[in-house]
Amino acid sequence: MAGLEVKNISKTFHIQARPTEGVLSHVISAIEGRGNTWELRVLNDISFSCKPGEVFGIIGSNGCGKSTLLRIIAGIYRQDKGIVHAPGRVVYLSGFNIGLQNKLTMRENIYLVGSIMGLRKREVHRYFDDIVRFSGLKDFLDTKIYQFSSGMVARLGFSSIISFVNHKKPDVVLLDEVLGAGGDAEFKREALAKMEEFMRSGAAVIMVSHDMKPIQKYCSRVILLRDGKIAAEGRPEEVIEEYEGTAA
Amino acid sequence: MKDILRLSFSLAKTSFKLRNEGSYLGIMWYLLGPLALFFIILFVKGAAFPGTSAPSYPIYLLIGITGFNFFRQSITTSIQAINMNAGFIRSINNISLETFVLATILESVFSHIFEIALVAAFMIYFGVPVLGILLYPLSFLVFFPFILGAGFFCAAVGVYTTDLDNIWMIASQLLFFVTPVFYTIEPGTMLHTVNLFNPVFYFVSISRSLLIDRTFPPLWMFGVILGMGALACFVGIKIFEAKKRELAEKV
Numbered sequence: 314m315a316g317l318e319v320k321n322i323s324k325t326f327h328i329q330a331r332p333t334e335g336v337l338s339h340v341i342s343a344i345e346g347r348g349n350t351w352e353l354r355v356l357n358d359i360s361f362s363c364k365p366g367e368v369f370g371i372i373g374s375n376g377c378g379k380s381t382l383l384r385i386i387a388g389i390y391r392q393d394k395g396i397v398h399a400p401g402r403v404v405y406l407s408g409f410n411i412g413l414q415n416k417l418t419m420r421e422n423i424y425l426v427g428s429i430m431g432l433r434k435r436e437v438h439r440y441f442d443d444i445v446r447f448s449g450l451k452d453f454l455d456t457k458i459y460q461f462s463s464g465m466v467a468r469l470g471f472s473s474i475i476s477f478v479n480h481k482k483p484d485v486v487l488l489d490e491v492l493g494a495g496g497d498a499e500f501k502r503e504a505l506a507k508m509e510e511f512m513r514s515g516a517a518v519i520m521v522s523h524d525m526k527p528i529q530k531y532c533s534r535v536i537l538l539r540d541g542k543i544a545a546e547g548r549p550e551e552v553i554e555e556y557e558g559t560a561a
Numbered sequence: 562m563k564d565i566l567r568l569s570f571s572l573a574k575t576s577f578k579l580r581n582e583g584s585y586l587g588i589m590w591y592l593l594g595p596l597a598l599f600f601i602i603l604f605v606k607g608a609a610f611p612g613t614s615a616p617s618y619p620i621y622l623l624i625g626i627t628g629f630n631f632f633r634q635s636i637t638t639s640i641q642a643i644n645m646n647a648g649f650i651r652s653i654n655n656i657s658l659e660t661f662v663l664a665t666i667l668e669s670v671f672s673h674i675f676e677i678a679l680v681a682a683f684m685i686y687f688g689v690p691v692l693g694i695l696l697y698p699l700s701f702l703v704f705f706p707f708i709l710g711a712g713f714f715c716a717a718v719g720v721y722t723t724d725l726d727n728i729w730m731i732a733s734q735l736l737f738f739v740t741p742v743f744y745t746i747e748p749g750t751m752l753h754t755v756n757l758f759n760p761v762f763y764f765v766s767i768s769r770s771l772l773i774d775r776t777f778p779p780l781w782m783f784g785v786i787l788g789m790g791a792l793a794c795f796v797g798i799k800i801f802e803a804k805k806r807e808l809a810e811k812v
Binding site: 384387403414428430433 | 648
């Protein structure tokens, strides 16, 4: 099966300089010939590919366009130019607490997150016991989660999302600053093992992270984004050295 | 489409449940607003114009209030449908944006079902034959396309301008007084002519004919409200679809 291909992607945002100003200020700006928006080119002619089973890294400083690029691949944002060829199912993950509602019980939250992730009730039911077992929160099934500690919420979120994403058997996985989970040291270890298993499932994985350790450990190739362009591309250690060299 | 409807239903159910979660009166809060308005108008009208009301006036009034309330609530929540779900929209790629608009409209439908149950209870109390309530879905179904189209339009425009919230707040107040919610209007008057362009007028008029008079309203009324609904759907959904891919970047 063909992997993910990103060809010549460009994206410009029109930033409102003074978003709170009213009609009168707009009129005055127009009369004076001052525009109230400016263009920010976030991505400029970005191309790369990722084979099935490969883990590909994207690094760069804040605001360099990493998340924008992932959102374009996921179909959340629209590119101005270029083509994304993402065969099969694409899953974008930017956190594990998506959809959790404080005033619902753990049981209700599992079903809610399942439906948000596109599963039917009977499909959620199939994974229910595994989610509860992995989270280690069996005794709190009918407790509203505002009474949970942040670690417990992290356990619930991770266990639910990872099971539902696994169910979807994605062909492309986009990990936006997510690797592992919160919770105590033991759960973190288990969660990381689960993520590693997930990354070995044969999908093309794109990983964005500010933490260079997982980039070095899991990625076979990495690109460095700077000023909307690919500033470096190659093996993790080379690209990371380039990034840290310029950052310093 | 089936997936969109399923998730919309699930989100609407959760939101409906959560809105008054933990409060002592729970879902009763959905009814207390229209009920309070009902009693206030009934009291003021009784005090200002004693003896002028028809025997079925309380039901006439309650149908007007609940019908208008459904319309107002659907549009108010639709305006915020996309903005309120910005977190979801930017972090999940498998949800269609239509889901959030449908979910907010469905939530209004859920609370409207409780309002209609209240109307039925009052019909029994005031001696109006309650069987007429079985015809209510007909009036609801002919009005629903308008709500749907207007909801999609407002959801898309609401992302681009926060002014829409305030504009709607004033416009809905104006519309409340223009619509014959608590008074009657005679054909040939200026107010009647104005109301011929008001979709809520058709909704409450058809509902009252079916529930109180148990007569079938003139067919042209169905034609006009369905025509308005078709136009609203065409414009609203077309604009929403055209702007859909931009909305995630704007919220």
